[in-house]
Amino acid sequence: MVFSSLLFMFIYLPIVLAVYYIVPTKWRNIWLFIVNLVFYGWGEPVYVLLMVFSICINYYFGMMVDRHRENDKRAKGYLAANTVINLALLFFFKYFDFIAGTLSRIPFLSFIGPLGVTLPIGISFYTFQTMSYPIDVYRGDAAVQKNFISFGTFVALFPQLIAGPIVRYKDISDQLSFRSNSVEQFASGVRRFSVGLAKKVLLANNIGLLWDACAATPVPELSVAGAWLGIIAFSFQIYFDFSGYSDMAIGLGRMIGFEFLENFNYPYISRSVTEFWRRWHISLSTWFRDYVYIPLGGNRKGKARQLLNILIVWGLTGIWHGASWNFLLWGLYYALFLTAEKLFLLKGLERSSALSRIYTLFVVAFGWALFSVNDTASGFAYIGAMFGKGTAGFIGQQTLYWLRNYAISLIILTVSCTPLGARIIKKLPEKVTAVLVSVLIFLSLFISTAYLVDSTYNPFLYFRF
Numbered sequence: 001m002v003f004s005s006l007l008f009m010f011i012y013l014p015i016v017l018a019v020y021y022i023v024p025t026k027w028r029n030i031w032l033f034i035v036n037l038v039f040y041g042w043g044e045p046v047y048v049l050l051m052v053f054s055i056c057i058n059y060y061f062g063m064m065v066d067r068h069r070e071n072d073k074r075a076k077g078y079l080a081a082n083t084v085i086n087l088a089l090l091f092f093f094k095y096f097d098f099i100a101g102t103l104s105r106i107p108f109l110s111f112i113g114p115l116g117v118t119l120p121i122g123i124s125f126y127t128f129q130t131m132s133y134p135i136d137v138y139r140g141d142a143a144v145q146k147n148f149i150s151f152g153t154f155v156a157l158f159p160q161l162i163a164g165p166i167v168r169y170k171d172i173s174d175q176l177s178f179r180s181n182s183v184e185q186f187a188s189g190v191r192r193f194s195v196g197l198a199k200k201v202l203l204a205n206n207i208g209l210l211w212d213a214c215a216a217t218p219v220p221e222l223s224v225a226g227a228w229l230g231i232i233a234f235s236f237q238i239y240f241d242f243s244g245y246s247d248m249a250i251g252l253g254r255m256i257g258f259e260f261l262e263n264f265n266y267p268y269i270s271r272s273v274t275e276f277w278r279r280w281h282i283s284l285s286t287w288f289r290d291y292v293y294i295p296l297g298g299n300r301k302g303k304a305r306q307l308l309n310i311l312i313v314w315g316l317t318g319i320w321h322g323a324s325w326n327f328l329l330w331g332l333y334y335a336l337f338l339t340a341e342k343l344f345l346l347k348g349l350e351r352s353s354a355l356s357r358i359y360t361l362f363v364v365a366f367g368w369a370l371f372s373v374n375d376t377a378s379g380f381a382y383i384g385a386m387f388g389k390g391t392a393g394f395i396g397q398q399t400l401y402w403l404r405n406y407a408i409s410l411i412i413l414t415v416s417c418t419p420l421g422a423r424i425i426k427k428l429p430e431k432v433t434a435v436l437v438s439v440l441i442f443l444s445l446f447i448s449t450a451y452l453v454d455s456t457y458n459p460f461l462y463f464r465f
Contacts, residue, residue, distance in 0.1 A: 036156035047120040058130040066144035098323030133169040142170040159252035165263035165283035179257030189254030196247025198444035204240035226399035227385040271356035
């Protein structure tokens, strides 16, 4: 389903863009709405009906919230009903089978069983987007959208539909009514898309092969260095996979006149876990801050309440990523470090830039070990291997083989995680920069496309969310 959606994007994108610019401005949202539904239906033929239902429900409740804003109690009632319906849909499709499977292990609840419901692609992303709309209307952060097609375009906007970034209604409400288009903006979109495609295809996919090899190696045959090498490979893969898709979405958005907010800002150069989450998946952390953390009281009701709010938010953040115990543990794991930094750790980290970066990378890498596998037992076994439990020593022939084969890739990936390349380019003469960037973009687009056509290995890690 995911691969067929990608084929749709790459094969038909030139046609989509050509028609978009040919039709009159007033018809462009209608064209995008049709394309959005066809794009989603291409990969999820049945669940396109769920998408349409979600659009209708949120559009209706947004209208009701606006209509009754003078009656706060009734407006809140509509807002609550909308939230319950959205969360019920998300719960059923994403969490019901997990909870049912867990309960069925209890003897007197053995009659409860999973239904085998498949997870609709991108449901976590578009559910959060739709939920933001009536909340923004209720708060007065955005005007109600009376045009159903424009609202449907917002919900199902194909560039970021299936793997983010999470676009809040208030951030693009004005753009739904009017978008400026220019050659410079389109060219900027092509450049950004090409960078994202190269990140995904040339960097994430290649290092993903190393992670797959490490993860598939039985723990007794895995060395300590091999286990750490594997989790470093996964750290690179998930960053370049997800940030690459975000770049592609931002680039595609610019091609049709939309400006989406940034989703990544070199997270691996962070000097604290707090800073890391200001740089990683910015749209998700911002969503939870604005719609959960602050409404719960944020840091306005004392230190104890603030720490409780952090625990709640990060428990929910973990669960948002998937119906598995390891995701909940991963969220609570970050809650622990964020709490420690709020209480005392941040002051100590400020004393040494080098130590603070090492600390952050260690915490994040260990967190990815929890995140990377759905089976909690396997996850703990792999973590044990990282610390020498049941492994084949500190380093072995297999690990040395991996290091020889991936040494150049690891160096390129490390440099690419930092703003070093961008800083070097900025220092070059303007004419040299223009030529160099154009050549690099052309080469990356050409090589990425060739690689994509030729390769059968093309996982998108965040499609499962």
